[in-house]
Amino acid sequence: MEPMxxxxxxxxxLGEAAIxxxxxxxxxxxxxxxxxxxxxxxxxxxxxxxxxxxxxxELAAVNxxxxxxxxxxxxxxxxxxxxxxxKQEGISYMIGSQLPCVVVNIMRGGPxxxxxxxxxxxxxxxxxxxxxxxxxxxxxxxAAVQELVDLTILAFDLADFYRNPVALVGDGLLGQxxxxxxxxxxxxxxxxxxxxxTGAHNRPKRVITSLELNPENLEAxxxxxxxxxxxxxEREARWEEYRCEDAELVVVAYGTSARIARAAVDAARNMGxxxxxxxxxxxxxxxxxxxxxxxxxxxxxxxxxxxxxxxMVEDVKLAVLGRARVDFYGRLGGMVPTPREILGQIQxxxxxxx
Amino acid sequence: xxxxxxxxxxxxxxxxxxxxxxxxxxxxLEGQHVSWVPAYxxxxxxxxxxxxxxxSDQPVACPLVSEPTACIVLNQPSLEKFEPMVQPGGTLVVNxxxxxxxxxxxxxxxxxxxxxxxxxxxxAIRFANMVALGALLAVVPMVKTESILEVLPKVMGEDKAQYxxxxxxxxxxxxxxxxxxxxx
Numbered sequence: 260m261e262p263m264x265x266x267x268x269x270x271x272x273l274g275e276a277a278i279x280x281x282x283x284x285x286x287x288x289x290x291x292x293x294x295x296x297x298x299x300x301x302x303x304x305x306x307x308x309x310x311x312x313x314x315x316x317e318l319a320a321v322n323x324x325x326x327x328x329x330x331x332x333x334x335x336x337x338x339x340x341x342x343x344x345x346k347q348e349g350i351s352y353m354i355g356s357q358l359p360c361v362v363v364n365i366m367r368g369g370p371x372x373x374x375x376x377x378x379x380x381x382x383x384x385x386x387x388x389x390x391x392x393x394x395x396x397x398x399x400x401x402a403a404v405q406e407l408v409d410l411t412i413l414a415f416d417l418a419d420f421y422r423n424p425v426a427l428v429g430d431g432l433l434g435q436x437x438x439x440x441x442x443x444x445x446x447x448x449x450x451x452x453x454x455x456x457t458g459a460h461n462r463p464k465r466v467i468t469s470l471e472l473n474p475e476n477l478e479a480x481x482x483x484x485x486x487x488x489x490x491x492x493e494r495e496a497r498w499e500e501y502r503c504e505d506a507e508l509v510v511v512a513y514g515t516s517a518r519i520a521r522a523a524v525d526a527a528r529n530m531g532x533x534x535x536x537x538x539x540x541x542x543x544x545x546x547x548x549x550x551x552x553x554x555x556x557x558x559x560x561x562x563x564x565x566x567x568x569x570x571m572v573e574d575v576k577l578a579v580l581g582r583a584r585v586d587f588y589g590r591l592g593g594m595v596p597t598p599r600e601i602l603g604q605i606q607x608x609x610x611x612x613x
Numbered sequence: 614x615x616x617x618x619x620x621x622x623x624x625x626x627x628x629x630x631x632x633x634x635x636x637x638x639x640x641x642l643e644g645q646h647v648s649w650v651p652a653y654x655x656x657x658x659x660x661x662x663x664x665x666x667x668x669s670d671q672p673v674a675c676p677l678v679s680e681p682t683a684c685i686v687l688n689q690p691s692l693e694k695f696e697p698m699v700q701p702g703g704t705l706v707v708n709x710x711x712x713x714x715x716x717x718x719x720x721x722x723x724x725x726x727x728x729x730x731x732x733x734x735x736x737a738i739r740f741a742n743m744v745a746l747g748a749l750l751a752v753v754p755m756v757k758t759e760s761i762l763e764v765l766p767k768v769m770g771e772d773k774a775q776y777x778x779x780x781x782x783x784x785x786x787x788x789x790x791x792x793x794x795x796x797x
Contacts, residue, residue: 266638266649292653375654403673436676437634437649439641522674597679 264439269404269429270295272440273363274303276411277335281447282361283309284334286323288316290342291375292431293365297337317342321349321362328358329467331455333415337363339431340381341372344389350424351390354484355469357454359418361411363427365434368593376593377431377515382570385426386543393481395488397495398426398542400513404438410540412445417495419450421487428542430566432515432595491544498546500553502528503535508609509553511575512564513539515595520564523601534605537561542571547578554582560608561585564601566594615670617755618678621742622663622695623687623708628742632685633664634768635746639760640668648676661690668755683753685745687728689713706749706791708741724748726790732783740783747787752795758784 267275274296277285285304287297297313304311314320320336327334338346343364353360366381368374383389385398397417401407407429414425456465471477502524503509512520517538527534537553539546550561561583563572569587576585588604590596619636623629630651637649651664665678684699685706686692692712699705701720709715710729726748732741750758762781766774 264641266634266641266647431653432650432677435650435653437637438673438676439647519675519677525674595677597677598675599679 264441266437267404267440268295268435268437269407270365270434271299272404272408273337273411273427273429273434274299275442276408277361277415278303278307278309279442279445280412280415281333281445282335282415283307284324284327284332285309285311286314286320286327286334286336287312288314288320288338288342290339292367292377292434293337293339293363295434296363296365317345318349321346324360324362325349325353325356325358328353328360329356329456331452331457333359333419335361335363337365339365339367339375340369340378343381344384347384347390350396351392351394352469353424354390354394354396355392355480356467357422357484358424358467359415359422360424361414361418361427362424363429366428366430368591374593375431377433377595378566378591378593379430379514379516380567380570380591381428382542382565382567385428386545386571386574394484395491395543396424396426397421397491397544398428399497400428400540400542401433402514402518402538404433404436405440406540407433408440408442412443419448419452421491422454423487423491428514430515431593495541496544496546496548497540498549499536499538499540500549501536501538503537503553503558505533506535506553506558507533508560508562508605509535509537509558510562510564510601510605511537511539511550511571513542513571516564516566519596519598520601522598523605526598526602527605532605532609534609539571545571545574545578547574550575550578551580551582554579559583562604562608563587564596564604565589566596567591617666617668617683617753618681618700619666619668619683619685619749619755620663620678620681620695620698621666621685621687622661622691623685623742625658625660625662627662627687628739629662629687630664631768632742632746633666635761635764636666636668636756638764638768639756640666642760642764643756645669645756646671646673648673650676661688663691663695683749683755685749687711687741687745692716704749704752706745706752708745710741722752722795724752724791725794726787728787731786731790735783735786736779740779743780743783744787744790747784748791749787750784751788751791758788
C-alpha cells in the first residue's frame with residue numbers, strides 16, 4: 260500500500276470524488292448519517308467555483324437538481340433513507356426527462372423515521388423503482404471508502420453516457436468509516452450536450468420535459484427509455500467473486516454486509532470449509548449471470564446476507580432459479596452483523612462441520 | 614500476518630475518538646492498512662463514546678470491531694460493557710482513576726493505569742487519553758510513538774502543533790506506568 264494516502268470518512272471522500280469528477284452543483288438537506296457530505300460540499304464548493312445550496316426540504320433539493328441537470332452541468336444530491344423517499348418523485352421526473360445526475364442514499368434503519376444506524380433496507384426502493392412510471396436506474400454499491408471514491412467518479416460518467424440518474428448506495432457505516440484513500444486522475448470530458456438548456460441565442464429552442472399528453476408519443480418515448488435500460492442491463496452489471504473457484508457454499512452480499520461476510524469467508528476457509536463470496540457492485544443491473552454460472556458449476560448452496568429482512572435475496576433466487584438452495588440471514592433496524600454471526604450461519608448450513 | 618482490532622471507549626469529551634484517529638493516522642503514515650469508525654448515535658456531552666480502529670498488514674476486512682484484541686476503557690460503564698468482548702489473549706487498558714471495579718478476566722492482559730490522575734499531574738485532564746494510549750502501546754506496539762506525534766497536528770489542527778511536546782510526555786508517562794505495573 261502507498262503510505263501517506265489521505266485519511267477520509269466515506270461521506271467526505273464521496274464529496275471530494277464528486278468534485279474531482281466535475282460536479283459543481285450540490286443541493287442537499289441534512290440528515291444523519293450522511294451529513295458530513297453536505298458539510299464537506301459547503302466548504303469545498305466555493306473553493307472550486309461551484310455552488311452548494313442547502314434547500315428547505317428534500318423535495319426542493321431534488322427539483323433544484325433537476326433544474327441544474329437540465330443545463331448540462333454535473334450535479335448531485337444526497338440523503339439518507341427517509342429523505343431519499345422524498346426525492347423519488349424528482350428522480351422519476353429526471354428519468355422521464357432524460358437528465359443525468361447522481362443521487363446518493365446513505366441508508367439508515369427504517370421504516371419511517373426509524374433510527375440513524377446502518378441499514379440496507381432500501382434495496383427494493385432503489386432497485387425496483389420507488390418512484391412512479393416504468394423506470395430503471397443504475398445503482399452502485401461500494402463496500403469500502405476507496406471503492407466509494409472510484410464508483411462516485413464512475414457514477415457521473417455513466418449518468419452522462421446514458422442521460423439517466425445514477426444512484427450511489429451506501430449505509431451509515433460506510434459513510435462514517437475513515438480509511439486511507441487516493442484520488443485517481445479524472446479525465447473530465449467537455450462533451451457538447453446537444454440537449455442542454457444553455458440559452459437559445461442563435462440556435463433552435465430545446466425543450467426538456469417529462470410531460471407528453473399524447474399516449475402514442477409517450478409510448479414511443481418509453482420505448483426509447485426502455486432501449487436505454489436494456490443497454491445498461493447488457494453492459495453495466497458489475498460484481499466481484501472472492502474465493503469462489505472450488506466453493507460449495509457461496510455467500511452473496513453487497514456493501515457493508517459483503518465486507519463483513521468477507522471476514523467470515525476467510526475464517527471459514529481457515530477451518531477448511533469451501534466457502535466463497537459473491538459481491539454485487541451494481542444492484543441494478545443485478546449481476547445475476549455470475550450466480551447462474553456458479554450454480555451451474557456445482558455450488559450447492561447460496562447464503563444471502565443483508566442488513567434487511569431479505570430484499571436482494573429475491574434477485575439471487577431469480578438468478579439461481581432453483582439450481583441450488585438459497586438461504587438468507589439478515590439483521591434489521593440498524594443492527595450490523597458480526598463476522599462471527601455469519602460464520603455461525605455458514606457452519607450451520609454446512610452441517611456443523613469443523 | 615497480524616491484525617490489531619482496537620476499541621477505545623469512555624465518556625464523550627475524554628478524547629476517545631481523537632485517540633483512535635491518532636492511532637489510525639499513525640498506522641497509515643507507516644504504510645499499514647488502517648480503518649477508523651466512530652460509534653455514532655444521538656450523542657450528548659458526557660454520554661458514552663467509542664471508536665473502532667483496525668491496523669493490519671492485510672486490507673481491512675471489517676472496520677467495525679466487535680471482539681477487540683486491544684481495548685482502552687476510560688470509564689466504568691465502558692469497562693462493564695467491553696471487558697467481556699476482549700478476545701482471549703488480548704489487552705485491556707483500564708483507567709483506574711474513574712473505574713470503581715477491576716476487571717475479572719484472567720485470560721487477557723489487564724493494564725491498570727490511573728490515566729486521569731496522571732494527566733492531571735502532568736498539567737491537564739485532557740491528556741488522559743494519551744496516557745492510556747501510551748499504556749496500550751507499551752504492551753502492543755502497533756505504531757511508533759513518533760508516528761503519533763507526527764500526525765497529531767493533522768488530526769487536531771495545525772494550531773495544536775505546540776502541544777506535541779506535552780503529548781509526547783503523556784504517552785511516555787502512560788508507557789512507563791504500564792511497564793511499571795506489568796514489570797516488563
